[in-house]
Amino acid sequence: MMETQLLSAHSPQEFALASDVAAGIIQAGGLVAFPTETVYGLGANALSPEAVAGIFRAKSRPQDNPLIVHIAKAEQLEPLVQAIPPRAQALIDAFWPGPLTIILPKTERVPLSTSGGLDTVAVRMPNHPLALVIIEKSGLPIAAPSANRSGSPSPTTARHCVEDLNGRVELIVDGGSCAVGVESTVLTLAGDVPRLLRPGAVTVEQLREILGHVEVDPAVEHLLDPSKPALSPGMKYKHYAPKAGVLLVSGSFEQFARYAEQNKAPGVWALVFDGEEAGISLPAITYGKEDHPEEQAASLFTALRRLDEVGAQSVLARMPDRKGLGLAVYNRLIRAAGFKVVEL
Numbered sequence: 001m002m003e004t005q006l007l008s009a010h011s012p013q014e015f016a017l018a019s020d021v022a023a024g025i026i027q028a029g030g031l032v033a034f035p036t037e038t039v040y041g042l043g044a045n046a047l048s049p050e051a052v053a054g055i056f057r058a059k060s061r062p063q064d065n066p067l068i069v070h071i072a073k074a075e076q077l078e079p080l081v082q083a084i085p086p087r088a089q090a091l092i093d094a095f096w097p098g099p100l101t102i103i104l105p106k107t108e109r110v111p112l113s114t115s116g117g118l119d120t121v122a123v124r125m126p127n128h129p130l131a132l133v134i135i136e137k138s139g140l141p142i143a144a145p146s147a148n149r150s151g152s153p154s155p156t157t158a159r160h161c162v163e164d165l166n167g168r169v170e171l172i173v174d175g176g177s178c179a180v181g182v183e184s185t186v187l188t189l190a191g192d193v194p195r196l197l198r199p200g201a202v203t204v205e206q207l208r209e210i211l212g213h214v215e216v217d218p219a220v221e222h223l224l225d226p227s228k229p230a231l232s233p234g235m236k237y238k239h240y241a242p243k244a245g246v247l248l249v250s251g252s253f254e255q256f257a258r259y260a261e262q263n264k265a266p267g268v269w270a271l272v273f274d275g276e277e278a279g280i281s282l283p284a285i286t287y288g289k290e291d292h293p294e295e296q297a298a299s300l301f302t303a304l305r306r307l308d309e310v311g312a313q314s315v316l317a318r319m320p321d322r323k324g325l326g327l328a329v330y331n332r333l334i335r336a337a338g339f340k341v342v343e344l
């Protein structure tokens, strides 16, 4: 156990101090949890195998699960990748800084521990003032997975980071809650056809407007054969899961309410859309309005953590729509449910 410092960055003075301290720790090879617009990241010097090893230890993360490298300026991309093809440049112009991670063949400068042993590297430029200033002040590309313990829901507040990482990292910077609430879109440009590996706030629809054809990896919506290698190693692991067993329930609200009534028992909770609590006979946590995927994304991970806090043993969850950002919400929730779905 180490002493974890917590610094808030709300006033301009605090922002300057926290980003100075954070950059110094990164330069010295240490670990800092900091906010991005998607979720909090657990950052370390991406070019140092020793610093990166610290990330895997702190998170108890499997070694073959590669990290995203965060940069603050376009010039920082060049030394990390073999080439910047025109379609990558078009995406960068359209979406950076922002919640889009692009995978390209890597150079020797990127250690294999950062890329999980792969010959590609995932890079993104986050759209958050604290993240950008910490990267700039450190003068380094920063490897940062989500700042949760491996397997638990990604953190969207500094408190979530404290719950998971207190005593395991040098510093947690509190910059308030994350606006998007689910992790970045991950797109690989390492193959012939651009392929979506993880849906996020830059939607498939938006990617197709720039690139034309984009394939959606089957792992985004379906359970893969665990004996086959996954294109995105992160997709193999059970993820975002609260301690309770989650069952995703597909059907109308009326059908859901009837199903909830039939399955009423101590420890059974519902995860429903805003305003539906009063219409069901189970205790409930909400995750945004039914027709509002942005709200659902922003509140999903807090809702999953709340279900643990209230001691839920099992959870019946309402099925989100898969259009736009809804695909990202569905992708996280189906993993939280271990792909258990009931169709009414």
Ligand code: TXA
Residues within 6 Å of the ligand: 036, 038, 039, 040, 041, 042, 065, 066, 067, 068, 101, 103, 115, 118, 120, 121, 122, 126, 144, 145, 146, 147, 182, 183, 184, 185, 186, 197, 198, 231, 232, 233, 234, 235
């Ligand atoms: O929004 C985000 O992306 C956040 C914030 C902190 O930036 N970061 C994040 O990192 O979600 P992480 O490590 O929790 O998720 C990275 C995902 C994993 O599923 C990983 O397997 C995949 O990206 N990934 C990273 N590098 C890859 C590569 N070279 N090839 C295929 N998948 C890769």
Ligand code: MG
Residues within 6 Å of the ligand: 145, 146, 154
């Ligand atoms: Mg993660």
